[in-house]
Amino acid sequence: MSKLAQLKSMTTVVADTGDFASILDYQPQDATTNPSLLYKAAQMPPYRELVEDAVLFGMNRGGEDSLARARWTMDKLAVNFGVEILKIVPGRVSTEIDARLSFDSDATLRRAEELVKLYQEAGIDPTERVLFKIASTWEGIRAAQALERRGIHCNLTLLFGFAQAVACADAGVTLISPFVGRILDWYKKAENVAGYPSDEDPGVRSVTRIYNYYKRHDYQTVVMGASFRTLEEILELAGCDYLTIAPALLGELASAEGDLPRKLDPEKALAMDIPRVSLDEASFRWDLNEEAMATEKLAEGIRLFAADTRKLEQFAHEVCQHS
Template identity: 60%
Template sequence: MSLLDSLKKYTTVVADTGDIDAIAQYKPQDATTNPSLLFNAAQQPQYAHLVEQALSDAAKDGGSKEAQTEAFMDRLFVGFGREIVKIIPGRVSTEVDAGLSFDTEGTLKKAHRLIGLYEEAGIDRNRVLIKIASTWEGIKAAEKLEKEGIHCNLTLLFSFAQAVACAEAGVTLISPFVGRIYDYYKKEKGAEIPADQDPGVASVTKIYNYFKKFGYKTQVMGASFRKVEQITDLAGCDLLTISPDLLAKLQQGAGEVTPKLTAESAKASDAKKIELDEKTYRWMHNEDAMAVDKLSDGIRKFYADARKLEKFAQSMVTQKVGS
């Protein structure tokens, strides 16, 4: 048995890619996308028809070049998402622009737009997760969306305060970033960190134990992995979203994975319940220097990725309008 097949017995495996062929190859339950993944996929000739369809639909929407560019990006996200849900049994995560990370109303508007396009294409909203940065403003937007039956995946999550605020808000899913936490402490230490001391793995373990001990329904999906050991050390986590290169290593590796996270061990943990209002959230998050650094850095990088996609969209719209 491969490590991937063994892992699937304990954890829902999610493909972290916009490459539809890679998703078909590894047969995950769910898939996640983002502007960078979509930008790369949109350059590949096998997906030219999706780009052309999004461009054509955006042109029909009309309006200025700027409006058509935004419409093209929205329709490209949904176009890829629509194809992805044809080959997976579960859900696809579609990301709200990082430029809206501190804009609750803007996030709500974009989420409604994306869900509307999915439903227009015949995709049930239960097959879609709206991916939002785990800022206070993002969490508040997600709380409102969940009450409307629009499910959310809160990303760029680095602090325990972020995780608890998401659970209190009743979001469907959170994505703690294992690899980026590891990167921060590795750089600070100036050396590799032993697997049994991995701070990214420890962060997800703490969050998982807290959620299970206190009965939160929010699912935990470890994300942003650097190596196979980080994945196998989180076997038993609700979900793990994994890049194609690491999925390949898991598929090529033989062996049995032992579940490291279980609801039983979580209930026996020494976690203490905390209550979070906005002030407490902001203070707790601020006290975690790593989380403050990685959240702001992550938003900047996601924003830069979105602008790359936007530049591509602008060039496509300009060609269309000029032709």
């Protein structure tokens, strides 16, 4: 039995891509997208029709307002890809809310409501089949808390620090995405090392800590490790609730043989002596500030997603010009 098949027996495997062909190859339960993935996928000839449809939709909804046209185009494009992905996966797709709204709870709520309507217009029940991805800022977590109370489920992304994980669980969000590989990147640069033994990988240790804390205190929030750099990182997190994995690493898992032991176990976590943590806004901001890696990677991640959103907007504009 391949290691991918063994992993699926203990962890929900999610495809981290916007490329439908890659999703078909590995039959994951769910799929995730983000501006970077959509930017890559939108440039592929097979998906040109989805881009052109979004551009036309944006022109009709936005009218003469260029900013409104761009916003509606981006939202429709995200939904177009989401709808197509949902024809392939049996579970849910994660759709990103504009990272430029990461520090505005009210604007995040409004954008989520617009996306909900677009999915409904496309015949998809977003409360059953969509997770809305929001950056794990204080403002993003508050927006997610409000959405969850309305039955709209969220995936809190760009999560690097323990304080973010605690606040997300206390807010009752459906799922969090700790970024394993980006945590590793930071520590390799900060400590000037080529790498770490797989069980000492800082990203792996971060997700393990969060997983054990959640299980020990009976939080229902799902832990989904994300942003993997190596096969070994994935294997060290076997047993995690969910893992979202890029197609290249899914391929490695599918071709790898040998036993895959479970590393994360809820029963073992229940027996651990892990004190419960309580955070208000001030203590959240302080704890995040004290963790340089989390502070820097959160800010960088928001900038990168915003930059790729702008690239996607420019690409859509060029498609419009040539249509």
